[in-house]
Every structure is written in structure tokens, then in C-alpha cells.
Amino acid sequence: MSQEAGNGAPETYQRTTIANIANGALAEQFQDALLKVLANVDDPNTETKAKRKITIELDLTPDATGRALQVAISVKTKLAAPKEAESTLFIVRDGKGEVFGVNDNVYQPELFKG
Numbered sequence: 001m002s003q004e005a006g007n008g009a010p011e012t013y014q015r016t017t018i019a020n021i022a023n024g025a026l027a028e029q030f031q032d033a034l035l036k037v038l039a040n041v042d043d044p045n046t047e048t049k050a051k052r053k054i055t056i057e058l059d060l061t062p063d064a065t066g067r068a069l070q071v072a073i074s075v076k077t078k079l080a081a082p083k084e085a086e087s088t089l090f091i092v093r094d095g096k097g098e099v100f101g102v103n104d105n106v107y108q109p110e111l112f113k114g
Contacts, residue, residue, distance in 0.1 A: 021073070025073060029073065029074075030054065030075055032075075033076070036079065040079040043082075045083055046079070046080040046083060047083060052079055053077065053078040054076070054078075055076045057074045057076075058071060058072070059072040059073075088105070089101040089102070090102050090104070090106055090107065
């Protein structure tokens, strides 16, 4: 698109698109959000079929002249929560009497010693 600049000299302007708005920050933030979603789907600790969401918001505030807009962008993700995991933690004491936890059941004798 070509328009006359204020000094009468022709100047070529680049149209604003989703790829270049906010100096490309929107496209970059979307790409980062998409990678987070892909990693979340690939995570074995999340529910594979759970829906994920990317929300893009643009706040456009005109200036007093109505000839310019202040643009604020935000890109947010809603990811699947980690699956609930359960285990048993066995409470034991060391030689000094201090309490700590272990994953193996120290109270059950080994069936086979090798």
C-alpha cells in the first residue's frame, strides 16, 4: 500500500498482519504456546485425550486523535493437569532415631535372598 507521507514524498508501508503485529511478538508467543501444548500432550503424566486451549487476546486502545492504536497482546495456555499418582511411603528411623521415609517396605521380609 502506498500513501503520501507528510512531506509529500511517496513512502511504502507494510500492512499489519498476524505475523508482524507487535513486531512479531504475537506469532512468537503463539509458537511458544503451541510447543507447550504439544509437550503437555506428549507428557505421559497427563491425560492424553484432555482438551488443551490457547487463547490469544488483543487489546486495541485508540489514541485521542483516533489515528493510532496502542496494541497489547497476550497468549495464554490451558494445559491438562498431571494425572494423580499414588504410592506408599514407609516411615522408618535411622540409627540416631531421626525419622525419614522410604519407598520399599522394610517391614516385609524378603522372600528370596540372592
